[in-house]
Amino acid sequence: MKTIVFHADDLGMCHAANTAFAKIAAYGITRCGSVMVPCPWFPELASLARENPAWDIGVHLTLTSEWNSCRWGPISTQNTASGMMDSEGYFWRSTADAIKHVDPVFARAEMRAQIDRALAAGIDVTHLDSHMGTAFSPVLMQTYVDLAIEYRVPAFITHIVESAWPFSQYGAERTAAMRAAVTTAQQAGLPIFSGMGYEPLDEPDNRLEQYVSGLAATTDGLTHFLYHPAMAGDELTAIAPDHEAREGDLAVFTDPNFQIALQKAGVSLTGYRELRDAYRART
Numbered sequence: 001m002k003t004i005v006f007h008a009d010d011l012g013m014c015h016a017a018n019t020a021f022a023k024i025a026a027y028g029i030t031r032c033g034s035v036m037v038p039c040p041w042f043p044e045l046a047s048l049a050r051e052n053p054a055w056d057i058g059v060h061l062t063l064t065s066e067w068n069s070c071r072w073g074p075i076s077t078q079n080t081a082s083g084m085m086d087s088e089g090y091f092w093r094s095t096a097d098a099i100k101h102v103d104p105v106f107a108r109a110e111m112r113a114q115i116d117r118a119l120a121a122g123i124d125v126t127h128l129d130s131h132m133g134t135a136f137s138p139v140l141m142q143t144y145v146d147l148a149i150e151y152r153v154p155a156f157i158t159h160i161v162e163s164a165w166p167f168s169q170y171g172a173e174r175t176a177a178m179r180a181a182v183t184t185a186q187q188a189g190l191p192i193f194s195g196m197g198y199e200p201l202d203e204p205d206n207r208l209e210q211y212v213s214g215l216a217a218t219t220d221g222l223t224h225f226l227y228h229p230a231m232a233g234d235e236l237t238a239i240a241p242d243h244e245a246r247e248g249d250l251a252v253f254t255d256p257n258f259q260i261a262l263q264k265a266g267v268s269l270t271g272y273r274e275l276r277d278a279y280r281a282r283t
Helices: 015-027 042-051 095-101 104-120 131-136 141-151 172-187 207-217 234-239 243-252 256-265 272-282
Strands: 002-011 032-035 056-061 128-130 195-197 221-227
Touching: 002 015, 002 056, 002 272, 015 042, 015 234, 015 243, 032 042, 056 104, 056 131, 056 272, 095 131, 104 141, 128 131, 128 141, 131 141, 141 172, 207 243, 207 256, 234 243
Parallel strands: 002 032, 002 221, 032 056, 056 128, 195 221
Antiparallel strands: none
């Protein structure tokens, strides 16, 4: 059977992302997503989550800051020895640069600080995942898994398939390190996903058709299917060159035709809250 967690990425990044998610959650297909704690609109998302306790909100562990006009940096330190900041004092723009420069000890402290801030803000954290896949790197993935075990929440982790994103960029030695982290997760009883689905943000046209095709392409088992909804407007346009795809994602997840497509596909929907509660019940 195909079981899908539809997951809204980049909450808290901007007001447009938060308002889009609120609209989708009210529509009812999914209430699952994760928040970027260092970002400027995190407080608004935290307030909305407190007002809507049924929302299924995780921490989108953030160690990169990719845009030009809206940027963010660490909340745990301003120490340049951390390797987490570029010459402007923000997180590095790319995952490659973040991993090249980061001190894993400082990265662990930063990820912990982001989880703790979300909890302190009243968010009932249901899971962890990683912005731009940075925590999936070999030097950080064991920490990523360790934090999930410590906080007793699922993390987005897939079975290691060398030909599939995000592991294809790594060689055999690095893949072995990630495989060891996945083994740790399995031994701890964390849920392991069969795969991941997403539609590219550089292909904004025909988003509904893309998602319907994506449903057909998912395999049996548990799939984390991410998307990036945001409300159209000057704010989003100024921040994100891929704004049209993000606007399209909002349209898809509030489209009755997509709900019909889900019914025809015969998929089962779940969320991280259900996965977390089941994990905690058996451990």
